[in-house]
Amino acid sequence: DGGITQSPKYLFRKEGQNVTLSCEQNLNHDAMYWYRQDPGQGLRLIYYSQIVNDFQKGDIAEGYSVSREKKESFPLTVTSAQKNPTAFYLCASSPGGGDYEQYFGPGTRLTVT
Amino acid sequence: EDQVTQSPEALRLQEGESSSLNCSYTVSGLRGLFWYRQDPGKGPEFLFTLYSAGEEKEKERLKATLTKKESFLHITAPKPEDSATYLCAVLDTGRRALTFGSGTRLQVQP
Numbered sequence: 563d564g565g566i567t568q569s570p571k572y573l574f575r576k577e578g579q580n581v582t583l584s585c586e587q588n589l590n591h592d593a594m595y596w597y598r599q600d601p602g603q604g605l606r607l608i609y610y611s612q613i614v615n616d617f618q619k620g621d622i623a624e625g626y627s628v629s630r631e632k633k634e635s636f637p638l639t640v641t642s643a644q645k646n647p648t649a650f651y652l653c654a655s656s657p658g659g660g661d662y663e664q665y666f667g668p669g670t671r672l673t674v675t
Numbered sequence: 676e677d678q679v680t681q682s683p684e685a686l687r688l689q690e691g692e693s694s695s696l697n698c699s700y701t702v703s704g705l706r707g708l709f710w711y712r713q714d715p716g717k718g719p720e721f722l723f724t725l726y727s728a729g730e731e732k733e734k735e736r737l738k739a740t741l742t743k744k745e746s747f748l749h750i751t752a753p754k755p756e757d758s759a760t761y762l763c764a765v766l767d768t769g770r771r772a773l774t775f776g777s778g779t780r781l782q783v784q785p
Contacts, residue, residue, distance in 0.1 A: 593771075605775040
């Protein structure tokens with residue numbers, strides 16, 4: 563089955579700890595994205611990557627970091643510098659090359675206390 | 676700066692009661708407008724892409740339309756399983772990522 567997987571589904575961390583969220587896709591898509599969703603709000607773009615070894619900051623990149631060493635993988639690290647890290651995190655991918663429909667993973671709910 | 680505004684924020688319908696959701700947008704140039712459905716605690720599911728004013732697309736009980744300033748998602752004779760949050764997003768010609776609205780929460784009661 564082709565798709566996007568995110569793990570884990572739920573993640574709990576203490577304040578001051580960095581945490582890495584996994585995102586893998588087997589759709590052979592070039593572009594990958596990370597969004598954050600807070601209750602009752604739309605999706606806000608954190609980082610995106612159009613090709614391997616290249617990524618750009620989105621609208622709310624402060625306190626986050628990413629890497630894109632493989633086409634299939636785009637992990638997101640939530641650092642201790644992120645002031646309000648508790649949220650629902652969504653990873654997406656799109657074919658690129660003029661096709662911009664994004665397909666989403668199931669999400670990771672991060673709770674930091 | 677791109678802006679996407681969805682209305683209403685929430686909508687409650689009786690089963691079979693047709694209605695429309697609105698998405699108004701401001702962009703410097705529209706490359707595409709996208710509709711998604713999101714169930715609670717899950718990732719959004721892609722529904723439609725519209726590229727130019729006058730375009731329409733349909734899928735089962737849903738029909739999306741586009742003008743130069745807004746898009747409508749028409750729901751005909753909805754069923755309880757249509758209950759979800761519907762998200763609208765735009766892609767500006769100057770950007771490579773979508774800008775999302777905050778969504779309309781639809782509840783269809785039997």
